[in-house]
Amino acid sequence: MTESRNPADAGTPISRGIGARRRVLRAALDVLDERGLAGFTMEAVARRAGASKATLYRHWSSSGALLVDAMDATFQPLPIPDTGRVEADVAQVLTAFVALLGHPRFPRLLAAFIDAAERDPALGSLHAELTRRRREPLLVVLTRARDRGQLPAGLDPDLTVDLLAAPFFYRRFVAHRPIPPTLVTEVIARVLDIRPPE
Template identity: 30%
Template sequence: MPNQPPSSGPPPSTGRARNPHTHQAILNATVELLGEIGYQDLSIERVAARAGVGKATIYRWWNSKSALVIEAMEHGMPLSPPPHTGDPRTDLRATIQTAVHTYSGSAAGSTVPALAADIPRDPSTAARLRQFLRPRRDAAREVLHQAAAVGALPVDVDIETVIDLFVGAIFYRSLVRGLAVDDAMVEQLLELILDGRLPRTGN
């Protein structure tokens, strides 16, 4: 049977359990390489060499590069629990800061757009990517629901669009404009969401 991964669909079942040490070594190697060379230059060959395993082992357990990378990010970039101080401003600030770290201060920031670009070649990537992002979005949604429950936001606030607003702003500023997402921008986003205050230049 050839050791080539199928183009889409679930990985084939081999009837063999994954060796936990080998499995973790592969995930660790993937996270390390993402940080060093990025998603585009990462290859199964490089992961296999870094982990000290054969390519066939990786292809047996993951049916595509994107499947391997997303699982590696899930294990190597754990999600912090949402803040629960009871103060909407404090909790939302922490939520935005977490998004800044995830999407502009870690390997995930550049990997997520690269994974999205892979979707036309591997449609199953879309579902995997949504699965990776879902708990991060759920955490933000929980904080915004709490803010609405105590009157810091309107009860009919469109929470999904609010999440898109601050995550999209972080992505665009860091990846497209090439600028740092600093504390000042975090405060601007916070004031925009909670106070309806548009960012000013300060001049």
């Protein structure tokens, strides 16, 4: 996204470059956290960021687009590791993911998305897109390992991502049980059928 140089933007924080963009994204998360998805409007974010609504619309076509950007910018897409050992790569991604579940804001936002998605199909699609992005690193790691012959040729990478990621969501949001540090290794051992080092 290029920064606008339109003189009409003079004085609006968004035109001051990367720092201003970050400020809008941070304001977006603040609004989301405080008001929930129902209260997430361009107007509310503009007010919070000290920018005009028109300025925000020049950079984001909709409140949905802004929301996706804000989530991505705050909860960085996990890097794709390549240690040469598939179980180590998967462990890195899952460990980063467990850390995300311990973030002060992320679980509450995710729970709000889960609830809102049941009542609003547009928010459901948005949530699906956010999840798709979060699945990507694990999908790359598994597909690559399969193509390298480190995993069975018949392995379904998509189902495997479900099997690896789902227990952490389930423990956190449904069962409300603790996630011990050993759970990453245990899940990997069961799902990939690779024994953890003794």
